[in-house]
Amino acid sequence: MALATQRVDVPVIVDESKCLEKCTACIEVCPLDVLAKNPETGKAYMKYDECWFCLPCEKECPTNAITVQIPFLLR
Amino acid sequence: MDTQWMKTDVLIIGGGTAGTMAAIKAKQANPEGEVLILEKANIRRSGAIAMGMDGVNTAVIPGNSTPEQYVREITISNDGILNQKAVYQTGKLGFGVIQELESWGVKFQKDAQGEYDLKQVHRVGKYVLPMPEGKDLKQILTRQVKRHKAKVTNRVMATRVLVKDGRAIGAVGFDVRNGDFVVIQAKAVVLCTGASGRLGLPASGYLYGTYENPTNAGDGYSMAYHAGAELSNIECFQINPLIKDYNGPACAYVASPFGAYTANAEGNRFISCDYWSGQMMLEVWKELNSGKGPVQLKMTHLDEDTIAEIETILWANERPSRGRFHEGRGENYRTHGVEMNISEIGLCSGHSASGVWVNEKAETSVPGLYAAGDMASVPHNYMIGAFVFGMLAGTNAVEYVAGLDHVDPDPEFLEVEKTRIYAPLTRPSGVPHTQVEYKLRRLVNDYLQPPKVDNKMEIGLRNFARYHETLDLMGARDPHELMRCMEVHFIRDCAEMAARASLYRRESRWGLYHYRVDYPDKNNDEWFCHVNLKKDDSGNMVLFKRPVEPYIVEVDLEREVYDVAVR
Ligand SMILES: Cc1cc2nc3c(=O)[nH]c(=O)nc-3n(C[C@H](O)[C@H](O)[C@H](O)COP(=O)(O)OP(=O)(O)OC[C@H]3O[C@@H](n4cnc5c(N)ncnc54)[C@H](O)[C@@H]3O)c2cc1C
Ligand code: SF4
Numbered sequence: 001m002a003l004a005t006q007r008v009d010v011p012v013i014v015d016e017s018k019c020l021e022k023c024t025a026c027i028e029v030c031p032l033d034v035l036a037k038n039p040e041t042g043k044a045y046m047k048y049d050e051c052w053f054c055l056p057c058e059k060e061c062p063t064n065a066i067t068v069q070i071p072f073l074l075r
Numbered sequence: 076m077d078t079q080w081m082k083t084d085v086l087i088i089g090g091g092t093a094g095t096m097a098a099i100k101a102k103q104a105n106p107e108g109e110v111l112i113l114e115k116a117n118i119r120r121s122g123a124i125a126m127g128m129d130g131v132n133t134a135v136i137p138g139n140s141t142p143e144q145y146v147r148e149i150t151i152s153n154d155g156i157l158n159q160k161a162v163y164q165t166g167k168l169g170f171g172v173i174q175e176l177e178s179w180g181v182k183f184q185k186d187a188q189g190e191y192d193l194k195q196v197h198r199v200g201k202y203v204l205p206m207p208e209g210k211d212l213k214q215i216l217t218r219q220v221k222r223h224k225a226k227v228t229n230r231v232m233a234t235r236v237l238v239k240d241g242r243a244i245g246a247v248g249f250d251v252r253n254g255d256f257v258v259i260q261a262k263a264v265v266l267c268t269g270a271s272g273r274l275g276l277p278a279s280g281y282l283y284g285t286y287e288n289p290t291n292a293g294d295g296y297s298m299a300y301h302a303g304a305e306l307s308n309i310e311c312f313q314i315n316p317l318i319k320d321y322n323g324p325a326c327a328y329v330a331s332p333f334g335a336y337t338a339n340a341e342g343n344r345f346i347s348c349d350y351w352s353g354q355m356m357l358e359v360w361k362e363l364n365s366g367k368g369p370v371q372l373k374m375t376h377l378d379e380d381t382i383a384e385i386e387t388i389l390w391a392n393e394r395p396s397r398g399r400f401h402e403g404r405g406e407n408y409r410t411h412g413v414e415m416n417i418s419e420i421g422l423c424s425g426h427s428a429s430g431v432w433v434n435e436k437a438e439t440s441v442p443g444l445y446a447a448g449d450m451a452s453v454p455h456n457y458m459i460g461a462f463v464f465g466m467l468a469g470t471n472a473v474e475y476v477a478g479l480d481h482v483d484p485d486p487e488f489l490e491v492e493k494t495r496i497y498a499p500l501t502r503p504s505g506v507p508h509t510q511v512e513y514k515l516r517r518l519v520n521d522y523l524q525p526p527k528v529d530n531k532m533e534i535g536l537r538n539f540a541r542y543h544e545t546l547d548l549m550g551a552r553d554p555h556e557l558m559r560c561m562e563v564h565f566i567r568d569c570a571e572m573a574a575r576a577s578l579y580r581r582e583s584r585w586g587l588y589h590y591r592v593d594y595p596d597k598n599n600d601e602w603f604c605h606v607n608l609k610k611d612d613s614g615n616m617v618l619f620k621r622p623v624e625p626y627i628v629e630v631d632l633e634r635e636v637y638d639v640a641v642r
């Protein structure tokens with residue numbers, strides 16, 4: 001199979017300056033399991049573009065580092 | 076890839092609304108018994124009520140209504156096809172559930188006298204109980220699951236129920252983070268995996284921009300089918316009137332008691348009742364096709380205090396990103412109606428009637444296998460119905476397992492299932508699940524979205540039957556992608572069931588949900604029955620009529636036709 005990598009605009013934005021290295025709260029609560037830690041920076045990011053814009057990640061973040069936007073196609 | 080083996084008395088698959096309640100009730104019935112919840116996500120924030128709920132849609136509260144009145148209401152709105160005994164359970168036992176939830180800290184709206192503040196949204200009775208502070212529902216349930224000492228395994232997705240000698244004896248699945256193969260032996264299995272919410276493709280094209288929580292891909296429908304259980308009323312699709320593009324509830328159930336209403340572009344009412352039904356959806360469809368659309372939820376005529384109150388409810392609970400959606404478009408309830416659209420199709424008995432066949436004890440047709448919530452065929456059951464049937468499944472499963480032993484699963488079956496699950500990982504450069512899913516769901520839209528046309532559905536069915544070949548091209552690079560691939564398998568099964576059941580019932584019923592152009596009329600002489608389907612011994616999907624159980628509440632369906640058109 002020939003595959004190409006395409007860019008996509010993802011709805012979840014993490015303010016890295018606020019994200020705590022030891023925390024995984026947003027990753028644990030996401031019902032779609034689409035958030036992960038960047039192993040290099042220790043910061044959370046949206047790894048898969050599969051979001052229900054439901055907001056538990058934003059709500060449970062202890063430092064308000066997360067902003068969920070409405071996914072681009074719906075916005 | 077390691078294999079994890081687990082053992083429990085009662086296994087609950089899906090720890091959402093019904094599943095958490097099933098676990099709590101199983102533990103209350105027998106604190107010594109072992110109860111395990113297997114959850115694909117994390118029960119703290121999973122499923123339809125991840126962010127709470129705007130209100131209870133089916134509250135039968137003494138002094139306001141009776142279970143008999145409720146059964147009548149649902150019988151008429153579901154065109155007579157239902158097991159009244161099952162619906163009666165929701166009417167009878169729902170009040171106790173509400174009181175117990177309250178004792179755990181869930182808040183329901185009360186009036187100045189401290190009485191439950193019920194609203195009328197249904198055609199006749201008052202069954203909607205607002206929960207403006209309902210946002211913490213799931214954390215409260217999670218706390219009770221822990222307090223009752225039920226075990227929870229998060230981030231494991233079940234893929235098949237284990238069956239031996241016609242009896243459910245456990246389940247298999249895999250860990251969606253580390254990829255481990257998971258085998259659970261159980262004496263009874265309760266399926267609570269929610270709706271088939273990723274069947275049609277949303278008009279936005281975003282695979283996860285669904286009404287239902289998109290983790291609910293029809294997993295339980297497919298698992299029950301492969302376990303040999305009967306499914307019922309699959310042709311009675313779920314189709315909802317939703318905020319265009321956002322695809323969530325607008326929500327008329329909250330706003331209409333405040334004076335909001337559904338209107339056409341001219342601002343005129345065209346339906347007399349905002350309660351969701353196939354008949355209502357047919358009126359919306361007609362209005363949109365008559366050039367009088369778009370259809371809107373109209374609030375512009377309300378005063379500032381009322382609008383502010385509606386906003387507080389709608390933007391804090393259930394689908395709290397509604398506020399930012401409207402803001403992003405520069406729209407406001409004060410100045411704009413909320414543009415509504417007809418959703419893509421799904422399967423869900425919480426809203427319509429399509430689900431795994433259960434009786435009034437939450438038993439499926441396979442011994443030891445129970446089902447509850449959106450995936451169990453109790454019409455219009457909504458959240459309280461999920462709690463009630465979770466409760467029934469949990470307590471009846473505990474009774475069933477008494478004296479039973481664990482049974483060893485068939486090693487050959489485990490090998491075959493393991494190979495099926497992990498196949499996409501053997502071709503990491505295979506077609507991505509996103510494309511395979513997009514095409515499948517686009518075909519669902521093209522061929523199954525009502526009005527249903529025979530020739531189109533036949534083409535759809537051929538495509539779905541052949542889609543096994545496409546599934547075999549799918550590749551995954553990690554356990555997360557594998558989860559999505561396995562969900563596409565479930566979606567394919569649901570698509571085939573939806574096509575076959577729709578072709579089988581040769582009449583129209585339930586308004587838009589089963590509007591067949593080739594058979595536009597209701598035909599009670601031949602079709603006053605359920606259409607059930609199952610997998611037969613040679614692995615074929617067979618369909619058959621199942622008679623409607625004798626009514627326990629008398630309803631004259633000739634006289635009481637559900638009609639919400641404004642003429
Ligand atoms: C947006 C929205 C608004 C609603 N508004 C209202 C309302 O105002 N009032 C009302 O009464 N009802 C409302 N409903 C309906 C009500 O929420 C549902 O009927 C009810 O919550 C369904 O409960 P459930 O247990 O069947 O599903 P859920 O609560 O969705 O639970 C399903 C669980 O199964 C898990 N799961 C799925 N597949 C697997 C698998 N393969 N392995 C392991 N776990 C799995 C999921 O992660 C999830 O936790 C609404 C529904 C939605 C979607
Ligand atoms: S909004 Fe919901 S689905 Fe999206 S990342 Fe946050 S928790 Fe996950």
Ligand code: SF4
Pocket residue numbers: 014018019020023024025026027043044060061062063064065066
């Ligand atoms: S919850 Fe907030 S702080 Fe914690 S990992 Fe996520 S973004 Fe970082």
